[in-house]
Amino acid sequence: MARQIVPMTDEALEKILRSALVAAGASKFWHVVAKLKNERVNPDRGKKMLFKWHVIRMAYQRQKGICSICRDDMALDRSKIEGDHFDPNLTEEQGLNKLDNCRAVHVKCNREKGSKTPSEVAKWKGKTLVEVLGDES
Numbered sequence: 001m002a003r004q005i006v007p008m009t010d011e012a013l014e015k016i017l018r019s020a021l022v023a024a025g026a027s028k029f030w031h032v033v034a035k036l037k038n039e040r041v042n043p044d045r046g047k048k049m050l051f052k053w054h055v056i057r058m059a060y061q062r063q064k065g066i067c068s069i070c071r072d073d074m075a076l077d078r079s080k081i082e083g084d085h086f087d088p089n090l091t092e093e094q095g096l097n098k099l100d101n102c103r104a105v106h107v108k109c110n111r112e113k114g115s116k117t118p119s120e121v122a123k124w125k126g127k128t129l130v131e132v133l134g135d136e137s
């Protein structure tokens with residue numbers, strides 16, 4: 001389940017940085033810049049990001065079989081469903097791969113999300129860009 005990493009264009013990066021500055025204010029700006037750099041250089045930061053099937057199945061039941069991304073029904077089929085991390089910035093000790101950090105989604109929906117920019121993901125998740133990038137300051 002390797003994530004495909006698409007290099008960011010300078011134009012896209014500038015757009016993100018501008019919206020980050022507006023969303024976060026100057027005080028958090030450099031924190032966000034550091035986060036973005038980290039995302040680009042090493043998206044998974046060497047962490048093991050994988051949900052066990054029983055965790056995905058529990059998330060599936062909690063969502064009543066509805067995909068968190070497209071809101072359509074999902075068949076309980078291991079080849080078509082996977083877990084998506086609410087907060088990919090958690091450590092394993094903080095529960096990176098636990099149920100509380102898992103939402104069940106279609107594999108195809110998650111692949112589409114993988115090609116989105118952070119600001120598009122934020123829009124999709126109904127979160128601010130800063131929330132998506134992780135606000136730890």
Ligand SMILES: [Zn+2]
Binds near residue numbers: 068072
């Ligand atoms: Zn879906």
